[in-house]
Amino acid sequence: MKYKGGPMEGIDREYTARQIYGRLGRAVWRYKKMLFVGVACGMLVGGSLWPLFEMVQPTLTWLQTPTVEKSEEGGAGIPTHDEHVVEKKEKETDKWVSYAERVAGFVGVRVVDDRGVPTWEFLLLAMMAFPIFAGLMSAAGFCNHYALRWIGVHVVKDLRNALFTHLQNQSLAFFGRVDVGKLMSRCTHDTGAVDHVISVNIADLSRIPFLVATALVFVVRFAIKNDMLGLLLLVVVGFPLVIAPLVWLGRMVRRWTQAAMQRISGVSSRMHENFTGIRVVKAYHTEAKEVAGFREHNHKFVKASMRTVRFALVMDPVVQFASCLLVCAFVALCYAQGRTLAAIIPLLVPFFVLYKPVKQLGKIQASLAQGRAALTRIYSLLDLDTSLPESPNPVAKATFDASVVFDSVDFAYAPGAEKAVSGASFEIPKGRMVAVVGATGSGKTTLANLLARFYDPVAGRVLMDGVDLRDIATPDLRNLVGVVTQETILFNTTVRDNIAYGTPKATQEQIEDAARMANAHDFITAHREGYDRVCGEKGFVLSGGERQRVAIARAILKNPPILILDEATSALDTVTERQVQEAITRLMEHRTVFAIAHRLSTIRAADLILVVEKGVIIERGTHDELFAQSDGRYRRLCEMQQGENV
Numbered sequence: 001m002k003y004k005g006g007p008m009e010g011i012d013r014e015y016t017a018r019q020i021y022g023r024l025g026r027a028v029w030r031y032k033k034m035l036f037v038g039v040a041c042g043m044l045v046g047g048s049l050w051p052l053f054e055m056v057q058p059t060l061t062w063l064q065t066p067t068v069e070k071s072e073e074g075g076a077g078i079p080t081h082d083e084h085v086v087e088k089k090e091k092e093t094d095k096w097v098s099y100a101e102r103v104a105g106f107v108g109v110r111v112v113d114d115r116g117v118p119t120w121e122f123l124l125l126a127m128m129a130f131p132i133f134a135g136l137m138s139a140a141g142f143c144n145h146y147a148l149r150w151i152g153v154h155v156v157k158d159l160r161n162a163l164f165t166h167l168q169n170q171s172l173a174f175f176g177r178v179d180v181g182k183l184m185s186r187c188t189h190d191t192g193a194v195d196h197v198i199s200v201n202i203a204d205l206s207r208i209p210f211l212v213a214t215a216l217v218f219v220v221r222f223a224i225k226n227d228m229l230g231l232l233l234l235v236v237v238g239f240p241l242v243i244a245p246l247v248w249l250g251r252m253v254r255r256w257t258q259a260a261m262q263r264i265s266g267v268s269s270r271m272h273e274n275f276t277g278i279r280v281v282k283a284y285h286t287e288a289k290e291v292a293g294f295r296e297h298n299h300k301f302v303k304a305s306m307r308t309v310r311f312a313l314v315m316d317p318v319v320q321f322a323s324c325l326l327v328c329a330f331v332a333l334c335y336a337q338g339r340t341l342a343a344i345i346p347l348l349v350p351f352f353v354l355y356k357p358v359k360q361l362g363k364i365q366a367s368l369a370q371g372r373a374a375l376t377r378i379y380s381l382l383d384l385d386t387s388l389p390e391s392p393n394p395v396a397k398a399t400f401d402a403s404v405v406f407d408s409v410d411f412a413y414a415p416g417a418e419k420a421v422s423g424a425s426f427e428i429p430k431g432r433m434v435a436v437v438g439a440t441g442s443g444k445t446t447l448a449n450l451l452a453r454f455y456d457p458v459a460g461r462v463l464m465d466g467v468d469l470r471d472i473a474t475p476d477l478r479n480l481v482g483v484v485t486q487e488t489i490l491f492n493t494t495v496r497d498n499i500a501y502g503t504p505k506a507t508q509e510q511i512e513d514a515a516r517m518a519n520a521h522d523f524i525t526a527h528r529e530g531y532d533r534v535c536g537e538k539g540f541v542l543s544g545g546e547r548q549r550v551a552i553a554r555a556i557l558k559n560p561p562i563l564i565l566d567e568a569t570s571a572l573d574t575v576t577e578r579q580v581q582e583a584i585t586r587l588m589e590h591r592t593v594f595a596i597a598h599r600l601s602t603i604r605a606a607d608l609i610l611v612v613e614k615g616v617i618i619e620r621g622t623h624d625e626l627f628a629q630s631d632g633r634y635r636r637l638c639e640m641q642q643g644e645n646v
Contacts, residue, residue, distance in 0.1 A: 011178075012380045020375045027158060028198060031151045038147030039206040041140040046210025145203045152199030156191045159378060163187045166382055172454045173413060174386040185268040186381055190374040197371030201364050208357045208364075215350035222346060245318045249311050253366045256308040257373040263301035270297050308370070388456055394473035400480050400561040400592065402465045404428040404451065409460035411446060411615075420446045421615045424460070426608070430561075433593040435603035437637060438612035444596045447612070448564045451594055452481050482560035488547040490539030495524055496531040498539075499553045506557055518553035520546070565595040600638055609634065 028035060164187065270293060404427070411421040421443045428434045436444045449455050450462055453469045462469045469477060490498050499514060500506045506514075511531065515521040523546055527533050539547040555563060597603050604623045611619035611626065611634045619626055619634055626634035 011384055012377060013383065015376055015379060017372060020372050020379065023379060024155075024194070024197070024375060027155050028151055028202070030158070031154060034147045034151050038144050038151065038203060041144035041147065042203065042206030043210045044140045045137055045144060046207045046212075046214060141207075144207060145199075148203035148206070149199040151202070152195045152197075155198055156195045159191050159194060160187055162382060163191070163378065169387040170384075171386045171388055172449070174384075176413070181268040181271065182266070183381075185264055186377050189264055189268070190377050193370055193374035194378070196367060197374075201367050201371070204360055204364055208360055211353070211357050215353055219350050245322075249314060249318070249365070251369065252311040253308055253369040255373075256304055256311065257370040260301060260304035260308055263297065263304050266297045267294070267301050270294050311366070388453065388474075389470070390474060391471045394476075395467050395471050397464070397467065397472050397476045397480065400430060400464065402430055404562070404592070404594075405461075405463040405466075406447075406450075407461045407463060409450060409457045409462060411450060411455060411457050419615050421450070421457075424615075424617055426610060426617065426620065428592055428594060429607075430592050431590055432607040433595060433603075433605065434608045434610065435595045435597065435606035436610045436612055437597065437600060437603070437634065440598075442612045443615040444612055445566055446615070448483075448566050448594060448596055451562075452483055452564055453477055480560055481562045481564065482555040482558045483564045483566065484548075484551050484555045485566050488539065488544070488551045490535045490542070490547055490550060492535065492537050494532050494534055495550060498535055498550055499531075499557055501554055503557050510557060511553075514553040514557035515550075517556050518549045520549035520553050523549075560591075562592045562594070565593060565597075600641055611637075 167183065167187075406424045406426050409421055409424040410419055412419045424447060426434070436447055438444050446455075450457060453462070453474075456470060464472065464477075464480070491501065496508070496511055499511050499520075503510075508531075512521055515524055524531055524533070533541070535542055535547075535550070539550070542550065595603055595606065603609060606623065609619075609621060609623060609626055610617050611632075613633065619629070619632055626632055627638060629635055
């Protein structure tokens, strides 16, 4: 894959909202039991307001029903309001009064006294019911948020695991082209944004739609029941006026969130690069330059972030303004129709209840846009596959029996790029040592990487016992080949764990034997913590020679039949180098060694020496054969290394 411009460009893809949230939905569905609990509790909270809405008008009617005054003559009562109004109010309250009487009857409480006035016992019972109801709803709200937060944490855990696992399977070519700091940002910062989408937004989305639906259904039902159909037109026309600006603003939030995430990746990349190269920064006294560069990246991130903030914050005023317009239009319509207070208040209550949820819809829209931007970056990475292809029918191979053959091998690090290896053909018989020499950049390490199958040839084949490496099961191939890399990599754990890396079942005795063979045991035990000493980031607490010997011990402990030594003794002093070379010589018995070295004294005993220049093998033979060629490249390399024992 070609990356144009920045080191991560070319990876990101475009996904629709349906694709993004469809995949997220499948990830959430893995925890469907908790999802059911969270959504059910959200629905319960959202729908709990219906009985409260229903009780508003009957309560107002009941409290406002006029008392009937008897005439002095004992004649018929004279109502203080129109008899039709009284009759309608009484009809509307009959249902709720009857229900209240049944509930109160269970505890032996009268609803009204002989004068028709609510009793204090009933009022006390009603006041007790409200805290109980509120407590149950609070518990349901807690379960709603807890269940969705639990799902959010676990989905993010799954995403991070999937990202890390997926990245482990990518080729070295991929890691040679991308920025490690930006990969880290996607695995940490972007997944954190997804957590917010699930734990907060889904919790709100499981509650707010039901709350809004409850309020709207009540409004529509009440309007039809009370001949207020004009209100329906207001709802149908007005609600889209609130939603339409949110959609546009959401797109802008998503756009600038993606920009902000790209720029925070740059900040992470700058920090990672600086911290890993801090020795060079100190050596060249470029702290001020590094700080200036970091501030520039950080400033770009802040600019993008503030644009996101501005668009997100605009959503609240837009919702508030549109909501106020709807309320004013509603009140004006009611006034024009001559509606009473008992008819207006039951419809105003749902609008006031809806105010906060509708405001939250704006925030949810912004958050979903941010989440979509983060998920786009995450899924783009998960959908990228640069791993070396595995054969559909891999050959199981437990032993190395005869030879490794390079058959007219060509390789280039990118399509159309200059070849790093061209026409390489040679054989490495079992139990022999083959060495490769040449100037820096000549292709020596590339040959070693092809032998370890870190890369595949673009032409030709690399065969092991007649089987193409591409056809051998990868775990079997890794067990057959051990590598000591040119760049010594140790992990931030103990010396013991670093030596046993790749051989987790090794005993302490085996670890110490490998360390002795690599001439590492003495300096390890000289420290008070011994094999429990922590090596630090990339082996920071050890010297270069010590790191090299720990790495050699690691390869010795693995005990592979094929051993690749890529500049394995380059960081050792003369005495230690001789001791390690003796250990390697002992290790070579019944084993095959492919060695790369600039210091030619370390490969004099090689059975075959290959001289490489610009990816082409220009000379081959033993040390004596090549040195005898007075005008040969190998002879000139030896003469350049004055002071070496050739």
